[in-house]
Amino acid sequence: MTHILAVSDWRSQPIDDLYTILETVEPTPDLLLYAGDDLSRFKNADTDTDHLAELARLTKHQQSLYVRGNDDFPPSTGPQFDAEFTTDLHRTPYIYEDLVFIGQEGSTQGPGLITYTEDDVQRHLSEHRTACEDRTPILITHTPPFGILDIGKRFGQQHIGSKAVRSFIDDIQPxxxxxxxxxxxxxxxxxxxxxxxxxxxxxxxxxxxxxxALITIDASNESIEYEFYDTRHLLGSRLTDLVQVGRNRVEQFSELGITSPDEITEERRAELEALPGASSWHVDRWIAHRQAFENDEVVILNESAFDDLQDTEPLLLDIETDLQQDRIWLVGTYSYQNYAYRQFFEPDDESALLQELSEYLDDHGSEPIIYYGGNYFDEQCLSRRFDEHGITEGLDHLERTHDLGITAQQELFGPFNRHKLDVVASALGFEYQDPTVDGFVVGSKYTRYLLDGEEPDWDLLKQYNYDDVTALKTIVDHIRS
Known part of the structure; x- marks a missing residue:
């Protein structure tokens, strides 16, 4: 088996985290793969430290394999890495046992320092084709294959992948x-x-x-297993599980000798409140969250914060949009007034959907409208779209909205380290019909429909929206009980 650590676009993250990963992960990766951008960060001009080479030494085969991204400098002006421990796959395929790693740098559209035409990419990959004849190919490419994990939005919602890369992998089938x-x-x-x-x-x-990603290629080179991770866990402390605690706060706790949530106690309140940027408000919530973990229960710190849900018949709401959040195409609701779910579904006519929704909200004019965003997402998106279509009565209804996610982050705690809707509802016993589907998957499938006319499984997407509304109802029912 071959074990690989794969990363890309490490543009702001501490490079020291990569050392920590390689020093602690088991089994030790055979190779490190880097798929481009900000390679200059890996060659420290002041100390001449070659991080790619140093990281390679921590792998079993002592190799870092890389391609340059569109925002990297070309070889003539960019950093040069130790060729004994690193390989630029765009220029030199790398053979490891029965595998051959080949690379494509840069991008085929948009701005950048390294860009190619599709014809350039096709010619380049064709030149590498012979290296794949007797070995199993693994392609490392900065730009994704066209139509696969490649919808960008920085310069307008569009595919930013390469058609030549897509054609190449369809041909060699890595x-x-x-x-x-x-x-x-x-x-x-x-x-x-x-x-x-x-x-x-x-x-x-x-x-x-x-x-x-930690990728394992089996001994036959025919199948792979992989897991995704991120560096939030690298602090080596459960303190980051607590609300309002990040890397800087953990360092402040460490200066007090606090290394575990168990040490966040009333007895240390004065010390904790004296930390920079901290107050009794923060300490109250750290202690409440720690106790919720200890007791494995969901608790409410300040019940009055949820008065909107008491002695009323709230209307629950959840919206689905494209990835750029420029179009609302599905809205799910639940009314405590008549104990009924309802969905508004118009994938091709947003104006009609919003008009129908506005009329529905008018019929429920006395109910507070509750959604769960944690960032005012539903409210702000509805406001933009109502305004775009000139539905002024819809805008008026938004004065009744309340983002339960924001209040939950401040007042509701449980044995979870994130206040996402699905996480909180799951702690209360709710289960989604298909746990592999999330809001991003739904948004990306609808965006593909807009860009390519690729018809998604609408029932699957509607079920996810229904589950989101039911998850929200699970939380509201807990608060109201």
Missing amino acids: PATVCGHCHQFGGRSETLEYGTVINIASHDGVDDPGRY
């Missing part, structure tokens, strides 16, 4: 294709008839965790 570039699809995969495409791009925000 068991694994590793890519990056399209950040929103990072940490996701798509299985084809002959193999799997793995996008392992990380987002580039300052606080965004690094994503990585």
Whole structure:
């Protein structure tokens, strides 16, 4: 078997985290794969540290295999890595036992320092075709294959993958294709008839965790297994499970000698409140969350924060959009007034859907409208779309909306480290019909429908929306009980 650590687009994440992964993961990876962008971060100009080579030394075969991304400098001006421990796959295929790793750098559209035409990519990969004749190929490409994990939105919602790469993998049928570039699809995969495409791009925000995949190729080289991870767990502390606790806060706790949630206690309240940016509000919630973990129960810290749900008949709401959030095509509701679910489904006529929804909200004019976003998503999206279509009465109804997700983050705690709708509802016993489907999957399938006319399984997507509404109802019922 061959064990691989795969990463890409490590644009803001600490490089030290990669050392930690390689030093602690079991079994030790045979190889490190890097699918491009910000390679200059791996060659420290001040100390001349070659991180790609140093990381390679921590693998069994002491090799880092890489391609450059569209935002990397070309070889003539970019960093040079130790050729004994690193291989630029775009220029040199790498043979490992019965496998051959080949690479495609850059992108085929959009801005960048390294870009190619589709004809360029086709010619380049054809030149590597002979290396695959007697071995099993593994392709490392910065840009995804066209139509697979490749919908970008930075410059308008569109496919940003390469048609030449797609044609090439359809031809040589590698068991694994590793890519990056399209950040929103990072940490996701798509299985084809002959193999799997793995996008392992990380987002580039300052606080965004690094994503990585551990890939195992079986001894026959015919099948793979893989798991996605991110670096949030690398702090080596369960303290980050607590609400409002990140990397910086863990360091502050460490200075107090606190290394475990068990040490977040009333007896240490004064010390905790004295931390930079902390207050009694924070300490109350750290202690409540720690107790919820200890007792394995969901608790409410301040019941008055949920007064909107008491002594009323709330209307629950959940929306589905395309990935760019420019179109609402499905809305699910549940009314406590008449104990009824209802869905509004119009994949091709948003205006008609919103008009029908507005009339429905008018019929439920006395009910608070409850959704679960944690970021005002549903409310803000509905506001934009009602305004776009000139449905002013719909805008008026939004004055009754309440984002339960925000209140839950501050006042409801349980044995979970994230306040996502599915996580909280699952802690209360709710189960989704298909746990492999999430909001991003639903949005991407609908976006493919918009871009390519590819008809999705509408019933599957409707079921997910229904489950989201039921998950929200599970939380509301718990609060109201």
